[in-house]
Amino acid sequence: MAVVIGINSGSSFDGVDAVAIEIDIAEDGHPTKPRFIAGASYDWPAEVAVRVLAAFENEVSLFEMTRLNYEAGAVYADAATALMRDLNLTGEDVAVIGFDGQTIYQEPPVHARLDEGRAIGRVARWHEGIFGAGMQIGEPSVVAVEADTYVVTQFRPADHALGGTGAPLMQYLDFVAFRDIGPVLTLNIGGIANCQLADADRSKMMAFDTGPGNVMIDHAMSRLEGKSYDADGALARTGTVIEPLLEELKNHPYFARPVPRSAWRLDFGSKYADAKIDEYSEHSSADLVATFTQFSAIAISRSIQDHVPNLDQMQALIASGGGVRNGYLMERLAAHLPASLRLTTSDEFGIPAPFKEAIKFGTLAFANLNDLANNIPAASGASKFTVLGKRVTPPRAAKGI
Numbered sequence: 077m078a079v080v081i082g083i084n085s086g087s088s089f090d091g092v093d094a095v096a097i098e099i100d101i102a103e104d105g106h107p108t109k110p111r112f113i114a115g116a117s118y119d120w121p122a123e124v125a126v127r128v129l130a131a132f133e134n135e136v137s138l139f140e141m142t143r144l145n146y147e148a149g150a151v152y153a154d155a156a157t158a159l160m161r162d163l164n165l166t167g168e169d170v171a172v173i174g175f176d177g178q179t180i181y182q183e184p185p186v187h188a189r190l191d192e193g194r195a196i197g198r199v200a201r202w203h204e205g206i207f208g209a210g211m212q213i214g215e216p217s218v219v220a221v222e223a224d225t226y227v228v229t230q231f232r233p234a235d236h237a238l239g240g241t242g243a244p245l246m247q248y249l250d251f252v253a254f255r256d257i258g259p260v261l262t263l264n265i266g267g268i269a270n271c272q273l274a275d276a277d278r279s280k281m282m283a284f285d286t287g288p289g290n291v292m293i294d295h296a297m298s299r300l301e302g303k304s305y306d307a308d309g310a311l312a313r314t315g316t317v318i319e320p321l322l323e324e325l326k327n328h329p330y331f332a333r334p335v336p337r338s339a340w341r342l343d344f345g346s347k348y349a350d351a352k353i354d355e356y357s358e359h360s361s362a363d364l365v366a367t368f369t370q371f372s373a374i375a376i377s378r379s380i381q382d383h384v385p386n387l388d389q390m391q392a393l394i395a396s397g398g399g400v401r402n403g404y405l406m407e408r409l410a411a412h413l414p415a416s417l418r419l420t421t422s423d424e425f426g427i428p429a430p431f432k433e434a435i436k437f438g439t440l441a442f443a444n445l446n447d448l449a450n451n452i453p454a455a456s457g458a459s460k461f462t463v464l465g466k467r468v469t470p471p472r473a474a475k476g477i
Contacts, residue, residue, distance in 0.1 A: 309404020
């Protein structure tokens with residue numbers, strides 16, 4: 077049984093989560109369901125966070141981004157080593173640390189042109205904007221040096237190279253955790269929300285971003301109330317949905333994209349939210365946050381009902397991520413889902429909902445360390461199985477010294 081650390085800082089950018097899990101290889105050759113040991117959340121240093129937020133808006137120069145990449149790596153190193161100290165773990169005790177890095181930019185593939193992209197040549201695939209691309213920061217060598225153990229990071233590029241979306245990435249953990257009880261429908265509510273259909277037969281799996289999770293809610297709270305989030309949906313609960321605004325939001329062109337699909341802040345981020353807040357500035361903060369909360373719930377439910385086959389055969393939707401702590405969002409989501417679909421959380425299945433994304437990266441890294449295919453082509457649109465992630469060797473493992 078291996079001890080693995082997973083780290084996550086997602087699209088909501090509300091902190092860095094670190095977990096320790098135990099995991100092994102099962103008799104079928106795939107990882108066992110990870111067992112949660114401990115987890116903790118850490119704040120981004122304010123002087124780093126302000127530059128990451130600027131990077132989201134493309135307001136950081138290439139030179140500044142270079143240094144920011146190393147600073148983010150140091151933030152992840154601090155999170156990993158803090159958790160290791162708490163658990164009395166050394167680098168030799170930890171098999172691997174997995175994290176994706178902070179996504180700064182994400183560009184989905186043009187699915188209708190993938191065959192064209194494969195035919196016109198490698199460079200043209202990205203020059204013409206046909207294949208997906210993205211940037212995640214957090215220099216893994218800093219983490220490998222400071223924690224003195226193996227690090228696996230940047231899981232999306234290999235999927236992009238195969239024509240896949242590179243997002244979401246939750247589907248591999250769902251295969252590992254639920255392959256014995258599938259098919260199972262799961263939902264992760266971070267800044268962006270995503271849905272996965274997990275099955276022991278990976279060719280039957282699917283995954284797609286449903287649209288906004290917390291991203292618009294959090295931005296409205298920050299701008300209008302000076303708070304980082306709407307705790308338990310308390311403000312939204314006092315507001316009234318602005319129906320004309322809700323209709324505009326429901327007509328966002330994102331929902332016309334075919335699955336598999338991925339969303340990012342360019343779709344539902346600060347610029348989009350600010351434009352709507354300005355357009356409806358005569359309304360109260362409570363009304364605006366209530367509308368954004370309702371929109372997230374509708375976007376999730378609509379995407380699931382539009383794209384999940386045989387939905388009437390699914391009995392539960394297993395939710396995770398920071399959004400499950402927003403009680404009002406969960407209430408509105410339950411109200412919009414089909415009555416036959418019970419909304420629950422991954423805690424019921426032994427995976428703490430707030431830490432599932434960090435557990436995901438630990439599981440992906442463990443698979444990489446064992447050269448196991450950890451993508452799901454049927455879910456991402458990639459042309460074949462591969463090993464996601466870039467591995468960094470720690471100083472203690474260097475030979476020939």
